Amino acid sequence: MIWRYILKRILWMVPFLFGVSIVAFLLIQAPPGDYLTTYIAKLGESNEVLDQASIENLRARFGLDQPLYVQYFKWVSRLLVGDFGMSFEWRQPVSDLVWGRMGLTLCLSMATLLFTWAVAFPIGVYSAVRKYSFGDYLATTLGFIGLATPNFLLALILMYIGVVHFGADVGGLFSNEYKNAPWSMAKVWDLAKHLWLPVVVLGTSATASLIRIMRANLLDELNKPYVDTARAKGLSEFWLIMKYPVRVALNPFVSTIGWVLPNLVSGAVVTAIVLSLPTAGPLMLQALLAQDMYLAGAFVLMLSSLTVIGMLLSDILLVLLDPRVKYD
Amino acid sequence: MPQTHMATEASSRPILSVENLNVGFNTRKGMFDVLHGVSFELHRGKTTAIVGESGSGKSVTARAILNMVPRPGQINGGRVLFRPSKGSETDTTALDPRGKAIREIRGGKIGMIFQEPMSSLSPVHTIGNQIIEAIRLHRDCTKAEAREIARGMLAQVEIPKPEKALDQYAFEFSGGMRQRAMIAMALSCRPDVLIADEPTTALDVTTQAEILDLMRKLQVELDMAIMFITHDMGVVAEIADEVVVMEKGHVVETGETGPLFAHQQHPYTKRLLGAVKRLEEPATAKVRPAADAPEILRVEDLKLKFEKREGFLQRVTDVTRAVDGVSFSLREGEALGIVGESGSGKTTVGRCIARVYDPEGVVDYRGSDLVKAGRAEMQSYRQQIRMIFQDPFASLNPRMTVKQLIAEPLVVNGVASGQELEDRVAKLLTDVGLAPEMMERYPHAFSGGQRQRIVVARAIALEPKLVIADEPTSALDVSIRTQVLDLLLRLQAEMGLSFIFISHDMAVIRYFCDRVAVMYQGRIVEIGETEQIITDPQHPYTKALLSSVPIADPALRGTRQRHRYMGEA
Numbered sequence: 001m002i003w004r005y006i007l008k009r010i011l012w013m014v015p016f017l018f019g020v021s022i023v024a025f026l027l028i029q030a031p032p033g034d035y036l037t038t039y040i041a042k043l044g045e046s047n048e049v050l051d052q053a054s055i056e057n058l059r060a061r062f063g064l065d066q067p068l069y070v071q072y073f074k075w076v077s078r079l080l081v082g083d084f085g086m087s088f089e090w091r092q093p094v095s096d097l098v099w100g101r102m103g104l105t106l107c108l109s110m111a112t113l114l115f116t117w118a119v120a121f122p123i124g125v126y127s128a129v130r131k132y133s134f135g136d137y138l139a140t141t142l143g144f145i146g147l148a149t150p151n152f153l154l155a156l157i158l159m160y161i162g163v164v165h166f167g168a169d170v171g172g173l174f175s176n177e178y179k180n181a182p183w184s185m186a187k188v189w190d191l192a193k194h195l196w197l198p199v200v201v202l203g204t205s206a207t208a209s210l211i212r213i214m215r216a217n218l219l220d221e222l223n224k225p226y227v228d229t230a231r232a233k234g235l236s237e238f239w240l241i242m243k244y245p246v247r248v249a250l251n252p253f254v255s256t257i258g259w260v261l262p263n264l265v266s267g268a269v270v271t272a273i274v275l276s277l278p279t280a281g282p283l284m285l286q287a288l289l290a291q292d293m294y295l296a297g298a299f300v301l302m303l304s305s306l307t308v309i310g311m312l313l314s315d316i317l318l319v320l321l322d323p324r325v326k327y328d
Numbered sequence: 329m330p331q332t333h334m335a336t337e338a339s340s341r342p343i344l345s346v347e348n349l350n351v352g353f354n355t356r357k358g359m360f361d362v363l364h365g366v367s368f369e370l371h372r373g374k375t376t377a378i379v380g381e382s383g384s385g386k387s388v389t390a391r392a393i394l395n396m397v398p399r400p401g402q403i404n405g406g407r408v409l410f411r412p413s414k415g416s417e418t419d420t421t422a423l424d425p426r427g428k429a430i431r432e433i434r435g436g437k438i439g440m441i442f443q444e445p446m447s448s449l450s451p452v453h454t455i456g457n458q459i460i461e462a463i464r465l466h467r468d469c470t471k472a473e474a475r476e477i478a479r480g481m482l483a484q485v486e487i488p489k490p491e492k493a494l495d496q497y498a499f500e501f502s503g504g505m506r507q508r509a510m511i512a513m514a515l516s517c518r519p520d521v522l523i524a525d526e527p528t529t530a531l532d533v534t535t536q537a538e539i540l541d542l543m544r545k546l547q548v549e550l551d552m553a554i555m556f557i558t559h560d561m562g563v564v565a566e567i568a569d570e571v572v573v574m575e576k577g578h579v580v581e582t583g584e585t586g587p588l589f590a591h592q593q594h595p596y597t598k599r600l601l602g603a604v605k606r607l608e609e610p611a612t613a614k615v616r617p618a619a620d621a622p623e624i625l626r627v628e629d630l631k632l633k634f635e636k637r638e639g640f641l642q643r644v645t646d647v648t649r650a651v652d653g654v655s656f657s658l659r660e661g662e663a664l665g666i667v668g669e670s671g672s673g674k675t676t677v678g679r680c681i682a683r684v685y686d687p688e689g690v691v692d693y694r695g696s697d698l699v700k701a702g703r704a705e706m707q708s709y710r711q712q713i714r715m716i717f718q719d720p721f722a723s724l725n726p727r728m729t730v731k732q733l734i735a736e737p738l739v740v741n742g743v744a745s746g747q748e749l750e751d752r753v754a755k756l757l758t759d760v761g762l763a764p765e766m767m768e769r770y771p772h773a774f775s776g777g778q779r780q781r782i783v784v785a786r787a788i789a790l791e792p793k794l795v796i797a798d799e800p801t802s803a804l805d806v807s808i809r810t811q812v813l814d815l816l817l818r819l820q821a822e823m824g825l826s827f828i829f830i831s832h833d834m835a836v837i838r839y840f841c842d843r844v845a846v847m848y849q850g851r852i853v854e855i856g857e858t859e860q861i862i863t864d865p866q867h868p869y870t871k872a873l874l875s876s877v878p879i880a881d882p883a884l885r886g887t888r889q890r891h892r893y894m895g896e897a
Binding site: 243322323324 | 440458
């Protein structure tokens with residue numbers, strides 16, 4: 001049953017992604033001009049002028065002189081064999097550029113997700129069970145501050161504190177000596193030392209909102225008759241809350257996976273720039289600004305695929321977690 | 329012999345005595361008590377019914393016995409002495425509410441079942457998981473042994489295929505089956521006392537009869553004391569050995585069931601029983617429709633099916649025939665009752681007539697077919713055909729004042745405005761027995777009965793000809809039930825209203841309706857004069873339904889043979 005459901009969902013993704021690729025391509029083409037226009041303008045800034053012939057020459061080389069649908073089908077047919085094309089700006093295959101950054105982005109996002117859960121779960125449960133206690137008010141206040149503070153501002157504040165008071169090396173994910181070094185235990189340790197700051201910065205607002213969601217959901221569940229039933233069974237207060245209402249209130253936690261994956265790419269671009277993190281966000285921004293067609297297209301497409309995959313994952317988990325959710 | 333002597337002494341002592349129990353709720357305005365010195369006893373092998381209307385403190389008493397009064401409530405006086413068969417006498421109210429001692433009693437020695445079988449079981453754990461947990465909390469056994477015990481319990485409460493049921497979820501069960509599973513869970517540790525908090529209130533009469541039989545049988549097998557909380561005097565007469573009557577947190581009367589039903593001392597008990605007795609015959613104030621009254625509504629071959637669509641092409645995979653060829657007619661000033669179990673399609677019929685759904689067939693209202701009526705046409709008929717719903721708490725918008733609520737249909741249909749509107753609302757409130765000064769208040773300031781009066785006022789605001797009342801009294805206490813019914817009777821006489829009165833409660837139908845239609849699985853199996861159907865039912869389903877209705881007379885207990893209608897194969 002469940003396998004059929006998963007298979008069906010995956011099959012549905014095919015036409016969906018096809019549609020997304022069209023929209024992505026059109027979106028990238030939407031601004032006036034193309035990569036060459038940007039390129040010529042850039043050259044113009046340094047007083048270099050290209051003559052018409054070489055422009056035409058370049059245009060033909062990049063395939064930009066062909067009609068839109070030809071360009072699109074060329075792009076898509078190469079995508080099918082895993083070739084994302086060349087980045088105009090970097091003069092490198094897009095896949096090299098993207099995958100190099102995705103690994104670190106994945107690592108950072110997972111760490112952020114775990115941080116979010118680890119902090120939000122106990123605080124959310126505590127806040128609901130001890131409603132209107134001092135701890136609840138404290139968590140609520142901090143939660144709202146966390147929600148209201150822009151990430152990049154938090155990043156600046158934490159960087160300031162880190163540098164001035166602790167003399168820490170902030171910014172980036174690696175110290176200089178490891179930046180281009182091959183992977184080793186020391187490099188992993190270095191990464192861990194740098195990771196905490198972006199994790200806290202990126203995780204704060206998600207944590208705050210998850211605390212609120214957990215609290216509200218659990219409050220709804222705490223007064224349900226089945227909790228009374230469990231209590232009348234003689235279960236201890238801690239276990240009965242963990243086993244019954246918390247279990248039911250857990251659904252939003254699972255749903256968060258759905259939006260963590262697309263965040264891998266597009267999330268926190270400003271924060272990533274402020275912290276100079278070598279993640280996917282800043283690269284995507286740059287690609288879009290430069291109208292670097294294939295690179296930007298790869299990012300938009302990846303963003304959509306990850307959204308779809310994330311939703312699929314959270315839906316599957318939801319089905320496994322809650323027997324009431326139907327999947328046929 | 330000294331041993332026998334001791335045994336008789338032990339069995340004559342109550343297994344649980346509640347002594348001067350006081351429970352208060354701590355609010356911002358200070359402590360106010362909801363239980364005022366409640367005392368009664370439970371005896372081994374006996375059923376004690378705790379009777380009272382909503383707000384009388386029955387459920388709080390039950391929770392106080394297990395020392396699990398919900399916050400902000402707290403026990404602030406008296407004690408509950410529990411004398412288990414094994415172990416020493418304990419005052420449960422003196423124990424730490426989160427401590428080990430009280431947790432051993434909860435579920436282990438005193439089991440409890442609740443009113444709502446729909447929500448009293450966890451939606452995300454299997455039935456087996458929950459029963460096995462209860463067993464392993466109190467008995468020293470392995471998971472496999474516990475599973476075996478749980479299977480045995482499910483078999484004992486007569487759940488078919490218990491092995492399979494262990495791995496099913498609560499939502500896969502019907503209400504009656506869920507309540508059986510609850511009972512199995514509460515009894516899995518062989519408790520000395522079972523507290524049942526309105527265990528059959530949410531169930532159909534036929535299912536209720538089965539659950540009552542089951543509880544009686546298990547009580548004999550396990551020799552336990554049952555504390556049965558209910559508001560239904562019929563159920564009390566069926567099952568109780570002793571009765572404790574509660575009103576507003578006081579015990580007003582205690583006694584054995586037979587004598588108490590024969591001679592009540594306290595006026596409240598008298599009123600409670602009187603309200604039940606009155607419902608056992610047609611209302612005296614009822615105005616019968618004139619013999620030559622013209623027909624107001626004729627329903628012919630009404631059909632409605634719900635289709636379940638699945639898959640990519642949305643093919644119809646399953647069809648539920650909610651209403652399957654219903655025909656009847658209604659005369660002016662007549663009240664037709666539609667009775668049946670949940671799922672029989674009675675509510676759907678009402679909604680088809682009001683065109684909430686789009687049925688097939690003919691609904692002839694004074695010569696025009698409502699099924700074919702367009703939107704604009706329906707608009708005018710909706711002024712003449714009004715509905716009253718079951719839950720007076722849910723059918724009034726809490727953010728509107730009573731004036732806004734009652735005025736709404738008048739304003740929407742552009743009937744009145746300004747001072748005239750205010751006067752109409754005031755008159756309507758007087759008509760339903762409420763004071764016009766109340767019109768600026770919000771619904772939460774009213775009791776259930778008063779809210780239902782507001783609902784009635786809103787329904788009659790447009791001076792309709794036909795009122796479809798869907799279980800209008802089911803959510804109300806008995807004494808209030810008759811008041812609302814009397815109000816409807818008076819309005820019927822004054823305004824010449826016709827009623828379609830949908831209910832599962834035979835007594836209410838008998839009190840209110842001229843004729844009754846009995847529905848089963850989307851069809852009318854029997855229709856006729858109310859008295860005739862009740863005294864001389866023809867169809868086997870009607871007989872089964874009537875045999876399940878509890879009668880508020882303990883002398884008749886056990887004289888009737890109950891049976892369940894299995895339907896055509």
